Amino acid sequence: MSVKLESSNLGMQARTAGHSHDLGNVLRRKSLIATGLGNTLEWYDWTIYAVFAPYIAKAMFDTQDPVSALLSTLAIFAVGFISRPLGGIVFGALADRLGRKTVLLISMVLMGFGSLLIAVSPTYAAVGGFASLMVLAARLLQGFAHGGEATASYAYLAEIAPKERRGLWSSSMFFSVGIGSIVATLLGVVLTRLIDVADMDFWGWRIPFLLGALLSVLVLFLRKSMMESDVLTDFVGSPQGSPNPVEAPDWPKSKIISRAVGIFFYQAGVGLPYYLWTAYAAVFAITQRGMDPSGAFTASLFAQIPYIIAVPIWGYVSDRIGRKPVTIFYFLAVAVLTFPLIGFISNEPWTLFVAQGVMLSVTGCIGGTLPAIIAERVPTRYRSRIMGISLPLSLALFGGTAPYLSSWFSSMNLSWVFNLYVVVVVLIAAGVVATWRETSGIDLREVN
DSSP: OHHHHHHHHHHHHHHHHHHHHHHHHHHHHHHHHHHHHHHHHHHHHHHHHHHTHHHHHHHHSOTTSHHHHHHHHHHHHHHHHHHHHHHHHHHHHHHHHHOHHHHHHHHHHHHHHHHHHHHHOOOHHHHTHHHHHHHHHHHHHHHHHHHHHHHHHHHHHHHHSOGGGHHHHHTHHHHHHHHHHHHHHHHHHHHHHHSOHHHHHHTGGGHHHHHHHHHHHHHHHHHTTOOOOHHHHHHHHSTTSOSSTTSOOOOOHHHHHHHHHHHHHHHHHHHHHHHHHTTSHHHHHHHHHOOOHHHHHHHHHHHTHHHHHHHHHHHHHHHHHOHHHHHHHHHHHHHHHHHHHHHHOOSSHHHHHHHHHHHHHHHHHHHTTHHHHHHTTSOTTTHHHHHHHHHHHHIIIIITTHHHHHHHHHHTTOHHHHHHHHHHHHHHHHHHHHTSOOOTTOOGGGOO
8 A cells, every 4th residue: 555655646746747847848938938029129129220210310410411410320329339338237247136037127118218218309400409319318228228138138048948959049039139120120111101201200200119118018017927047046046156066166357357358259240240231231221322211121121031030040050060160150151241242232122132131141140149159158157247248348349330330431432441340350250259169058057
């Protein structure tokens, strides 16, 4: 009888454990979806500023010099990146102390408020320079929020993913980013077709910002039900702050700085071409090649579809062959293709579709590997803090300035200088990654 009871108890325990495991997997997948939806909205909010830059320039700046107004608008786009490092530093520390989930909730609130502020800002004609100042304040707030969002999302997605599918799972962030960019571009297509030019200049460009503010409330409720990162929970909840004897001990400052600098240059090679070919490609075609806005937005919209498809594929490939080969292939491809593809763009929309589609297909290499390769290089105790400093600071200096520098050099007929700049940066990034060891499949609790 006792044997039967013991067997029954063991069976019940196994079923309970299995049920608990299933519930854990369901919660993990729900958290993955909630994070993805939030990232989609965050990047939609971030991208619509670049997509609607020509209209913002007319409404919020002195239009007597259109080129100066556009450059001022793009400068504020770059300024948004300046506050990202501050957001990364602040939220990186908070993510390690309060949890990734808390930071993801706060960043959503701030991003939505920034969009609302732009949507209701008065025009330059009504209040003069105060209009430009309000847009600047909104972009600074969004940049601060974006620094926190990116920092927490990179760590969170990598930490909740199964280690053998970390590339595929964490690629969902850039899949979501692509969806957000597509939605932003789609709104550009729809609004420019449905609303005449005068109304578009007057009030039509405000619609996407108002929509972003409203949707942030919905996503906020979805994120409240997410799980916390179990990798972080295990680390914080252990008696010595380290659940595993192979977890990295306290690093000397020199090692922390060295790891952060390497990630900084890696991100430089990622962010510079990424923003050139996503948020700014259509604006470049409109302002520098004289392309019809509706045609440019349509071409850019369809060009982003290959990117959406490529991101999870490259994530899956990186789980099979490693992060390094996929990443280095991307940097070398950008170095080879930058000059011919930018030169290929004319005033015909199909040229933008081809050039942007090819480059974004290659960019999927980064979307499929970035959160995983960075998380696998930094122990849990330092992960959010190093990410929060290196990634947004690099994006501020390289990604955020890309649209402005491209327009500036083009206005002086020196586009080749900017193209050469892109090539040099990605080759430096390729050299940095070549020195890294392969880390795919490693347990994040054992990163040293």
